[in-house]
Amino acid sequence: MTKINKAACIGGGVIGGAWAARFALAGIDVNIFDPHPEAERIIGEVMANAERAYGMLTMAPLPPKGKLTFCKSIEEAVQGADWIQESVPERLELKRGVITQIDAAADPQALIGSSTSGLMPTDLQRDMKHPERMFVAHPYNPVYLLPLAELVGGQKTDRAVLEAAKAKLATIGMKGVIINKEIEAFVGDRLLEAVWREGLWLIKDDICDTETLDDVIRYSFGMRWAQMGMFETYRIAGGEAGMRHFIAQFGPCLSWPWTKLTDVVDLTDELVDKIANQSDAQSGARGIRELERIRDQNLVGIMHALKAGDDGRGWGAGKLLAEFEDHLWANAKKPEVDLGKVEPLHVLDTKVNPAWVDYNGHMTEHRYLQVFGDTSDGVLRLIGVDLDYVRNGHSYYTVETHIRHLGEAKLGDALYTTCQILSSDDKRLQFFSTIYNAETNEPVATAEQMMLHVDSKAGKAVPAPGKVLDKLAVLTRAHAGLPVPDGAGRHVGQKR
Numbered sequence: 001m002t003k004i005n006k007a008a009c010i011g012g013g014v015i016g017g018a019w020a021a022r023f024a025l026a027g028i029d030v031n032i033f034d035p036h037p038e039a040e041r042i043i044g045e046v047m048a049n050a051e052r053a054y055g056m057l058t059m060a061p062l063p064p065k066g067k068l069t070f071c072k073s074i075e076e077a078v079q080g081a082d083w084i085q086e087s088v089p090e091r092l093e094l095k096r097g098v099i100t101q102i103d104a105a106a107d108p109q110a111l112i113g114s115s116t117s118g119l120m121p122t123d124l125q126r127d128m129k130h131p132e133r134m135f136v137a138h139p140y141n142p143v144y145l146l147p148l149a150e151l152v153g154g155q156k157t158d159r160a161v162l163e164a165a166k167a168k169l170a171t172i173g174m175k176g177v178i179i180n181k182e183i184e185a186f187v188g189d190r191l192l193e194a195v196w197r198e199g200l201w202l203i204k205d206d207i208c209d210t211e212t213l214d215d216v217i218r219y220s221f222g223m224r225w226a227q228m229g230m231f232e233t234y235r236i237a238g239g240e241a242g243m244r245h246f247i248a249q250f251g252p253c254l255s256w257p258w259t260k261l262t263d264v265v266d267l268t269d270e271l272v273d274k275i276a277n278q279s280d281a282q283s284g285a286r287g288i289r290e291l292e293r294i295r296d297q298n299l300v301g302i303m304h305a306l307k308a309g310d311d312g313r314g315w316g317a318g319k320l321l322a323e324f325e326d327h328l329w330a331n332a333k334k335p336e337v338d339l340g341k342v343e344p345l346h347v348l349d350t351k352v353n354p355a356w357v358d359y360n361g362h363m364t365e366h367r368y369l370q371v372f373g374d375t376s377d378g379v380l381r382l383i384g385v386d387l388d389y390v391r392n393g394h395s396y397y398t399v400e401t402h403i404r405h406l407g408e409a410k411l412g413d414a415l416y417t418t419c420q421i422l423s424s425d426d427k428r429l430q431f432f433s434t435i436y437n438a439e440t441n442e443p444v445a446t447a448e449q450m451m452l453h454v455d456s457k458a459g460k461a462v463p464a465p466g467k468v469l470d471k472l473a474v475l476t477r478a479h480a481g482l483p484v485p486d487g488a489g490r491h492v493g494q495k496r
């Protein structure tokens with residue numbers, strides 16, 4: 001079976017805690033073992049930030065959150081788990097001992113991933129009884145948002161296990177990339193090590209300070225890397241002649257050289273003080289959790305931008321997010337809705353998350369349209385217009401929207417939406433949606449919208465097929481028995 005049924009996290013620090021959050025938010029129960037006296041508090045704080053981030057990341061229906069259970073031993077934690085993730089400190093002897101202990105206590109079929117940043121899986125699996133199910137699953141911080149895990153097998157790892165791990169990771173929104181051969185630090189950390197090493201030299205040699213160095217990255221190639229990586233970016237940098245021209249022009253620089261990479265910086269107390277002091281001056285005014293929240297919000301923004309990339313088809317991590325959302329919709333409990341019932345449809349339950357709030361301290365304008373858009377998507381799914389339908393070349397497009405703002409939605413407010421069909425024919429669908437405050441049941445906003453059924457390839461309105469129209473007719477007939485909602489048919493500036 002592809003999905004992960006129960007997970008265990010051995011080590012719950014920066015990485016183990018964020019793995020636990022990733023599993024739990026995908027609906028998987030997680031057992032945690034970490035001897036740190038404050039492990040529960042620390043993981044609770046990571047979990048809170050992760051939930052905040054997911055609130056911004058997606059409107060797709062996340063499954064009910066998995067349960068976190070804090071265990072007293074490795075043996076207790078691995079019971080019943082089919083994915084065990086080791087994330088203890090980066091020391092070979094410690095990790096090998098922990099992995100051997102996991103192996104002895106776990107179900108022999110359970111997969112065992114190590115978060116190691118650079119140790120060889122062959123070294124880690126040396127003393128295991130069932131080494132074939134052990135591999136490196138190297139994630140990136142924050143694990144609950146950054147979707148990559150490098151999957152690296154050791155000499156005794158079964159290749160099929162890596163494929164199985166990749167398939168299971170997809171169900172929690174992650175991209176497992178199988179690395180061909182084991183090598184210390186795999187791919188990502190070899191690249192990061194090179195940049196970090198050079199950065200240390202630049203600081204030591206007083207070429208720049210930490211803030212300048214970070215600015216050089218984040219205002220330039222850092223943004224490029226998020227969307228195209230290195231080689232695709234450099235292909236473009238070669239102009240029309242492409243990669244061959246790029247190499248011809250910049251290849252010789254490799255031997256000039258533009259780097260001190262082959263030398264190891266001596267991390268003297270003086271250099272550590274210098275870096276730490278510059279880092280304090282750069283970022284010390286904010287606490288770690290606050291920095292994490294800023295980072296998370298920015299990452300979510302980048303993923304949203306990438307989801308809209310390639311003319312809406314999605315690009316890189318954004319395309320993966322869209323695929324994960326498809327998976328969430330496909331696995332969500334289908335609402336049992338009686339289309340013939342004479343009452344507005346209850347469509348969506350959501351809440352105002354931090355990214356939706358503007359400088360006035362309440363939900364900002366375009367988020368209303370997002371909530372109304374998600375509401376109309378929900379209605380369309382009920383009449384059979386789902387993602388498969390759209391992929392097959394037809395859809396409904398919104399051609400007119402009138403939103404009225406009736407109340408304020410503040411940070412954290414629980415909201416729900418309803419929708420009433422006003423009229424429909426074979427091409428048109430006119431409806432009236434309302435956002436309510438879930439606590440007071442007061443309306444916060446309404447939207448009257450018109451949609452047209454389209455052939456999306458031809459880009460023109462066409463009649464919807466009978467199977468959609470039949471369901472729509474039931475709904476429209478039922479809603480014809482309802483009073484016309486207050487505000488329907490209004491235009492801007494009209495007197496009440």
Ligand SMILES: NC(=O)C1=CN([C@@H]2O[C@H](COP(=O)(O)OP(=O)(O)OC[C@H]3O[C@@H](n4cnc5c(N)ncnc54)[C@H](O)[C@@H]3O)[C@@H](O)[C@H]2O)C=CC1
Pocket residue numbers: 010011012013014015016033034035036087088089090098115116117118138139140141
């Ligand atoms: N911090 C990072 O940016 C990344 C770290 N990693 C890797 O993840 C692993 C963990 O690193 P971090 O989370 O950063 O370290 P950390 O120091 O934040 O967390 C390690 C946790 O392991 C616990 N621990 C120690 N001995 C243990 C034992 N015997 N059994 C269970 N728990 C034990 C500690 O109490 C601590 O909470 C390392 O292998 C590291 O290379 C991977 C990707 C990124």
Ligand SMILES: C[N+](C)(C)CC(=O)CC(=O)[O-]
Pocket residue numbers: 116117139140141189192
């Ligand atoms: C610094 N590090 C080696 C622990 C970094 C990683 O392993 C990956 C990351 O998240 O940058």
